Amino acid sequence: MTDHLLSKGARGRPRRFDPNAALITGRALFHTHGYEALGIAAITEALGIRPASFYAAFGSKAAYFERIAEAYVAEVLPLEAFFRDDCPIVDSIAELLGEAARTYTTCSDQAGCLVLEALRADRSGEGRRIAMRVAQIRREKLQAFIARGAPAVAFIATDVVTVTMAGMSAAARDGVSCVCLEQVAAVATVGLRSLIEGSA
Amino acid sequence: MTDHLLSKGARGRPRRFDPNAALITGRALFHTHGYEALGIAAITEALGIRPASFYAAFGSKAAYFERIAEAYVAEVLPLEAFFRDDCPIVDSIAELLGEAARTYTTCSDQAGCLVLEALRADRSGEGRRIAMRVAQIRREKLQAFIARGAPAVAFIATDVVTVTMAGMSAAARDGVSCVCLEQVAAVATVGLRSLIEGSA
DNA sequence: TAAATTATGTAGCGATCAATCAATAAATTC
DNA sequence: GAATTTATTGATTGATCGCTACATAATTTA
Numbered sequence: 001m002t003d004h005l006l007s008k009g010a011r012g013r014p015r016r017f018d019p020n021a022a023l024i025t026g027r028a029l030f031h032t033h034g035y036e037a038l039g040i041a042a043i044t045e046a047l048g049i050r051p052a053s054f055y056a057a058f059g060s061k062a063a064y065f066e067r068i069a070e071a072y073v074a075e076v077l078p079l080e081a082f083f084r085d086d087c088p089i090v091d092s093i094a095e096l097l098g099e100a101a102r103t104y105t106t107c108s109d110q111a112g113c114l115v116l117e118a119l120r121a122d123r124s125g126e127g128r129r130i131a132m133r134v135a136q137i138r139r140e141k142l143q144a145f146i147a148r149g150a151p152a153v154a155f156i157a158t159d160v161v162t163v164t165m166a167g168m169s170a171a172a173r174d175g176v177s178c179v180c181l182e183q184v185a186a187v188a189t190v191g192l193r194s195l196i197e198g199s200a
Numbered sequence: 201m202t203d204h205l206l207s208k209g210a211r212g213r214p215r216r217f218d219p220n221a222a223l224i225t226g227r228a229l230f231h232t233h234g235y236e237a238l239g240i241a242a243i244t245e246a247l248g249i250r251p252a253s254f255y256a257a258f259g260s261k262a263a264y265f266e267r268i269a270e271a272y273v274a275e276v277l278p279l280e281a282f283f284r285d286d287c288p289i290v291d292s293i294a295e296l297l298g299e300a301a302r303t304y305t306t307c308s309d310q311a312g313c314l315v316l317e318a319l320r321a322d323r324s325g326e327g328r329r330i331a332m333r334v335a336q337i338r339r340e341k342l343q344a345f346i347a348r349g350a351p352a353v354a355f356i357a358t359d360v361v362t363v364t365m366a367g368m369s370a371a372a373r374d375g376v377s378c379v380c381l382e383q384v385a386a387v388a389t390v391g392l393r394s395l396i397e398g399s400a
Numbered sequence: 401t402a403a404a405t406t407a408t409g410t411a412g413c414g415a416t417c418a419a420t421c422a423a424t425a426a427a428t429t430c
Numbered sequence: 431g432a433a434t435t436t437a438t439t440g441a442t443t444g445a446t447c448g449c450t451a452c453a454t455a456a457t458t459t460a
Contacts, residue, residue: 012406013456034323036236040448050409051449057407061448120320120370123234132374156383159376163384167367170320174332176359183356184363191391212436213426240418250439255419257437401460408455416447425438430431 019057022047027068031110035065035118035127062126065118069134072114077103079141089149090196093161094189100165101181104172112169120170152199157192164188219257222247227268231310235265235318235327262326265318269334272314277303279341289349290396293361294389300365301381304372312369320370352399357392364388 025046029038040061044054058064082096083089104112115131115138122128139162146161147154168181225246229238240261244254258264282296283289304312315331315338322328339362346361347354368381 010406011404011458013408015407037323037325039446041446052410052451053408055449116370117320119374120317121323123237123321125237135374156380156387159371159380159384160387163364163367163371163376163381165367166370167363167365170316170366170370171359171363174319174335176363180356180359181363184359187356187360187391187395188388189391190394191387191389194390195387210436211428211434213428213438215437239416241416251419252421252440253438261418404457404459406455406457408453410452410454411450412452413450414447417445418443420443421441423439423441425436427434427436429434 015053015057017047017049017053017057022049022057023064023068023071026064027072027114028110030065030068030118031114034121035131036121036125062130065127066130069115069118069130073134073138076113079138079145083145083148085148089146090189090193092145092149093157093192094185097161097164097168097185097188098182100168101185102178104169105176105178105181108175111172111175113165116166116169117173120166150196150199153195157195160188160192160195215253215257217247217249217253217257222249222257223264223268223271226264227272227314228310230265230268230318231314234321235331236321236325262330265327266330269315269318269330273334273338276313279338279345283345283348285348289346290389290393292345292349293357293392294385297361297364297368297385297388298382300368301385302378304369305376305378305381308375311372311375313365316366316369317373320366350396350399353395357395360388360392360395 026043029043029046033042040051040054043061043064044051047054054064058067077096077100079096082099083092100113115134118127119131119135122131139158142161143154143158146157150157164185168184171181171184226243229243229246233242240251240254243261243264244251247254254264258267277296277300279296282299283292300313315334318327319331319335322331339358342361343354343358346357350357364385368384371381371384
């Protein structure tokens, strides 16, 4: 329980809070309020610590968010889990879009994708820079997966998936239900199937 | 040129700026920077006036934005221009999505839809409230148009169009090109055609 | 026990936010 | 010309932003 406080050979005064738990809490806070709208005051109050402790542990709000965003994409809708070589590419995409519909609507006050919504919320700030980088890495990974099964249309198919997921994330934020998004995902899949099979 | 200054029967000291021109300028500013990120200081500097003059003319930043947003939806991608009874509904949608692809990418520093991007940028503020209302009215109008040609699937088709346009606006903001978005629109149209024709 | 190290609490930094106040200037009406 | 009306200028207001300086507290190492 308090292992993190008494770690081996840690000199100096021990922390009174768990940085890992603080990342979990911060993830929920950023998902609910967005990057810009979530202030240090709200973060430190939720964590039960003072700003000085926050900055000693994480460096800056941007660095804190960056760690949270990277952990998020590694855990939520991991592309590796959807794209397997024994499965037609369009079926993988259909699964991904359907699961996105469900994931984006699981919690009403944390609707949509943490990264995609942060990307939209910031126009030029540090939050956008971070979300942009994380989203871009994910996009390239997605394109590589699609290229294995449909190289001729990998670029455009990636754009379609990206646009659809961004739109679904936005719609989820606006209150669109899970079943509606699942239907949207199904319609998008029809178009993608036509695109991919037409290129075979 | 200065007609607005010398309007008939206007008592009191005349304005030194044109409110209509200020709305045009503000539209470009909001489109570029977003609602939250655009401050009164930047607005008044761009208009060449002092904050007090701005508030005397428009009341508040929110009211200023509301007038701009309403003028925007009335002018940009007007639904009435796309949906005519002598035209299959899916063709109207295809035209709308294609034109959205072009509109959203005409100016790189004003990419995407002014209203949809404002909707995404604000999580709970006044900007979101306004953009939400404007977008909702537009959504209902779109659904009514689609229902005339495809009543059985009007709701889901409206969701598909809404999600696609929100995603295209986001992608345009992130630098996706016009031709890419046109291809995305074409793929989405394939799915919609299947949906609508399957319900006939 | 002394020195070194690290985290904490308190307090506040300068900047920016939307919005406003009082005083003044410029027009019309009487 | 005097009164009225409206817009202007200039200086702020209180709140909040991300962030930090400083002294103190709590731990390890020597």
